[in-house]
Amino acid sequence: MKEKTIKNIKTTIIVLTMMVVNISNAAFIEPTVAPASSDQDFLQNILGANNNNNDFDSTTVVANNDGSLIERLEYIITSLATLWTKSGSDLYYTTGNVGIGTVSPTSLFHLVSSKSGGSSNYFAFNIEPSFTGTPSGGTYIGERVDVAIDATGSVSPEYRGLSLEANVNGEQDNTVTYSGDIIGAQFDALVYGNNVTAGDVYGGKFRAGMLGTSNITNAYAGQFSLYKTAGTITNAYGVYINNISEGSTNNYALYSAGGTNYFAGNVGIASTTPTQKLSVEGKVYSTEGFQLPDGTLIDELDDLGKWSGSSDIYYNLGNIGIGTSSPSALLEISGTGQQGFKVTDETNDITTGIWSGTGQGLIGTYTNTDLRLITNGTSKVCYRYTLLALLIKLMLTFHLAFFHLNHSVLNYCNNHSKF
Numbered sequence: 001m002k003e004k005t006i007k008n009i010k011t012t013i014i015v016l017t018m019m020v021v022n023i024s025n026a027a028f029i030e031p032t033v034a035p036a037s038s039d040q041d042f043l044q045n046i047l048g049a050n051n052n053n054n055d056f057d058s059t060t061v062v063a064n065n066d067g068s069l070i071e072r073l074e075y076i077i078t079s080l081a082t083l084w085t086k087s088g089s090d091l092y093y094t095t096g097n098v099g100i101g102t103v104s105p106t107s108l109f110h111l112v113s114s115k116s117g118g119s120s121n122y123f124a125f126n127i128e129p130s131f132t133g134t135p136s137g138g139t140y141i142g143e144r145v146d147v148a149i150d151a152t153g154s155v156s157p158e159y160r161g162l163s164l165e166a167n168v169n170g171e172q173d174n175t176v177t178y179s180g181d182i183i184g185a186q187f188d189a190l191v192y193g194n195n196v197t198a199g200d201v202y203g204g205k206f207r208a209g210m211l212g213t214s215n216i217t218n219a220y221a222g223q224f225s226l227y228k229t230a231g232t233i234t235n236a237y238g239v240y241i242n243n244i245s246e247g248s249t250n251n252y253a254l255y256s257a258g259g260t261n262y263f264a265g266n267v268g269i270a271s272t273t274p275t276q277k278l279s280v281e282g283k284v285y286s287t288e289g290f291q292l293p294d295g296t297l298i299d300e301l302d303d304l305g306k307w308s309g310s311s312d313i314y315y316n317l318g319n320i321g322i323g324t325s326s327p328s329a330l331l332e333i334s335g336t337g338q339q340g341f342k343v344t345d346e347t348n349d350i351t352t353g354i355w356s357g358t359g360q361g362l363i364g365t366y367t368n369t370d371l372r373l374i375t376n377g378t379s380k381v382c383y384r385y386t387l388l389a390l391l392i393k394l395m396l397t398f399h400l401a402f403f404h405l406n407h408s409v410l411n412y413c414n415n416h417s418k419f
Helices: 002-023 042-047 069-083 301-305 387-397 408-416
Strands: 085-087 090-092 098-100 109-111 267-269 278-280 320-322 331-333 339-345 350-357 360-365 371-375 378-383
Touching: 331 339, 360 371
Parallel strands: 098 109, 267 278, 320 331
Antiparallel strands: 085 090, 339 350, 350 360, 371 378
8 A cells, every 4th residue: 555655755756846847947946955864764755744645845945944845845836936927817916027048038028049060941930820610700910019109309219119120140240151142131021831811912012191180290111221330231222122023924023003203312223333413224215295395395206307317317398497496498497697518527626617796798718728619529619818819700790791601711610729
């Protein structure tokens, strides 16, 4: 009978020990002194002296004092029960900070995790909620962080609902080369399986605003910036979007449903080095045309395509006006004051011009060269201010009814190129 009792006691001790270990290893409060020598038998050392009807008394057991094994276990369980409070199916603790991986928590919930080496996935903090069934409404949230800010007066601190940071070499300034990606935060919305039909799936959704009638100066649904105090960043990207090509109908890398888009720097389309406010490498298509700084709207193909050709261009659809919008000749130049038209041969440094102004019309050269009147490719009159030329000019001034250079004058012009 006694052997059976001892066996049952051993089994009970093992079960109770496993329960206590599963509850908490860190909270084990063990008396450091063994039970004092007494006339207690074996059962008394296990159960305690006051164990009538299995009513164990652990009230005399405190830290670093004697006690039987059962009394000690009862003391540990009682001590743990004073830390957490159970209300129905809820368990809570409100008297201090809770630390996991640290003995000196500095916040209400302080998690410290350390991982050295390894080649598999490692999660310092892992939350895996599961929602099953067929919900009829509401919002199901895997993790919710709600920061209540109820301040008064003038407040200057920055408030963050959630702050995520991938701190690389923050504790030890080691020499290391990282070949993998360092990601501060990653958001995934993934649909698994082959039989799911989903509407909108958002990898991340951000909003900013108010509920009420307060006043906000600037509201940013999202803000991105790069930070550097020293060192080198080779290529800096405020926003980088991978190739979006998974859509069977449309693929939008950026889609703005409304509002004004503002870019302070240069914008490149198919160009990584835009030199102007808008640099486009390729064709530009517009359904409403283009407006010039002076308000001129170019909205038809004829506005840009009246000239034809490649290396040589031409226009044969009407008159051309310079300084006038209603030219009456194939080429008309109009303006206030003296106007002119110049043609220059840069190789031989000869410039010929036609002028209108100063009370007369003029034809001549800007350079010290001859002026010839050509008919059918042959010089008919060669004009230069010589004595004979001055005589001819005087004859023309006296309104000669007919003046014709033949034989001697023409031959002289052809043979000598001037007179």
